[in-house]
Amino acid sequence: xxxxxxxxxxxxxxxxxxxxxxxxxxxxxxxxxxxxxxxxxxxxxxxxxxxxxxxxxxxxxxxxxxxxxxxxxxxxxxxxxxxxxxxxxxxxxxxxxxxxxxxxxxxxxxxxxxxxxxxxxxxxxxxxxxxxxxxxxxxxxxxxxxxxxxxxxxxxxxxxxxxxxxxxxxxxxxxxxxxxxxxxxxxxxxxxxxxxxxxxxxxxxxxxxxxxxxxxxxxxxxxxxxxxxxxxxxxxxxxxxxxxxxxxxxxxxxxxxxxxxxxxxxxxxxxxxxxxxxxxxxxxxxxxxxxxxxxxxxxxxxxxxxxxxx
Numbered sequence: 001x002x003x004x005x006x007x008x009x010x011x012x013x014x015x016x017x018x019x020x021x022x023x024x025x026x027x028x029x030x031x032x033x034x035x036x037x038x039x040x041x042x043x044x045x046x047x048x049x050x051x052x053x054x055x056x057x058x059x060x061x062x063x064x065x066x067x068x069x070x071x072x073x074x075x076x077x078x079x080x081x082x083x084x085x086x087x088x089x090x091x092x093x094x095x096x097x098x099x100x101x102x103x104x105x106x107x108x109x110x111x112x113x114x115x116x117x118x119x120x121x122x123x124x125x126x127x128x129x130x131x132x133x134x135x136x137x138x139x140x141x142x143x144x145x146x147x148x149x150x151x152x153x154x155x156x157x158x159x160x161x162x163x164x165x166x167x168x169x170x171x172x173x174x175x176x177x178x179x180x181x182x183x184x185x186x187x188x189x190x191x192x193x194x195x196x197x198x199x200x201x202x203x204x205x206x207x208x209x210x211x212x213x214x215x216x217x218x219x220x221x222x223x224x225x226x227x228x229x230x231x232x233x234x235x236x237x238x239x240x241x242x243x244x245x246x247x248x249x250x251x252x253x254x255x256x257x258x259x260x261x262x263x264x265x266x267x268x269x270x271x272x273x274x275x276x277x278x279x280x281x282x283x284x285x286x287x288x289x290x291x292x293x294x295x296x297x298x299x300x301x302x303x304x305x306x307x308x309x310x
Contacts, residue, residue, distance in 0.1 A: 064094045071106065080110040101142040104135040108151055118161045125162075129155045160190035164199055171202060180206040197223065197230035204236065213243045 061067075071086035087103040087110070094100060108131035114124040132148040132155070139145070167182030183203035186195060204219035220240040224233060 062093060064090060064097050064099065067093070068099055068103065071103065075106065075110060078113070080114050084110045095138075101135060101139040101144050104131065104139060105144040105148060108132040108135065108148065112151065112155065115158065118158060118165045122159060122162045125155050125158050156190060157193055157195075160186055160193040160195045160199075163190070164195045164202075167199065167202060171206060174209075176206045176209045180210070197227040197232060200227070201230070201232035201236055204239065208239065208243065217243050 067086055067090045071083050071090060074080070074083035074086060084107055087107045090097070090103045091100060091107075108128045111124045111128035111131055115122075115128075129152055132152050135142070135148050136145055163182050163186050167179045167186070170176075170179035170182060180203055183199040183206065186193070186199035187203065190196065200219055200223045204216045204223065207213070207216040207219065217240060220236045220243075223230065223236045224240070227233065230236075
């Protein structure tokens with residue numbers, strides 16, 4: 001009856017007022033709904049109670065479960081430096097805990113994830129190797145022993161790649177002596193790694209550019225024999241044919257039977273003096289022939305500018 005007595009403008013106003021109230025209620029309900037999926041927010045902690053980060057009680061500082069949850073939360077958020085602190089804290093307090101070997105393994109994983117690539121600082125990779133070796137030493141036969149061994153191999157592959165990257169950097173800068181040193185280190189320490197053929201080829205190139213074609217021929221021959229299917233086998237064969245094993249510009253000291261009245265070398269400096277014909281006698285150490293220093297060779301090499309890489 002009341003609706004019949006209302007005029008048309010009054011009924012329109014009432015309907016508009018009711019609709020406005022409904023919209024206002026919906027907006028208030030939406031504002032109270034928790035926001036999720038914000039792309040600008042930090043990575044959420046999956047299954048981790050964030051209350052473990054609140055307060056500073058004795059229980060939270062010493063309880064193994066709380067410490068482990070903290071470490072895992074930091075690891076999930078990719079805050080690996082903080083995760084390492086928590087895992088080390090766990091091991092300091094609970095070295096004999098059932099999760100101790102897991103904490104030790106997580107330290108190595110965190111160090112690996114801190115590495116920024118082969119062109120950056122190799123320190124995190126070396127620390128990862130140390131962490132995995134400590135795990136195998138402190139917890140022999142643990143369930144993470146085999147995984148730690150695999151991770152050590154991965155880290156060594158990365159270190160070999162880093163040496164190759166730096167050696168190639170020196171080579172491009174025409175600092176052939178520094179480049180040769182890097183490539184020699186790969187062949188000495190990581191001869192079974194995937195970068196070994198590349199290192200051997202660039203070592204031959206470095207010797208060739210230094211004028212030591214006899215050493216270059218030796219390395220190219222080794223490349224063809226040991227790595228016949230490498231990416232540089234064709235280029236190595238061409239360079240070997242180009243060199244054609246000429247008269248060596250460097251005179252290699254040969255062993256001879258001592259004779260009566262023969263005098264012994266006076267010093268290590270004497271062995272680096274120019275040999276007859278303008279060559280330079282190299283040094284031989286650990287089965288590797290090494291060029292003398294740039295000062296002795298009297299050649300202007302680009303000085304090392306990579307700091308810790310030198």
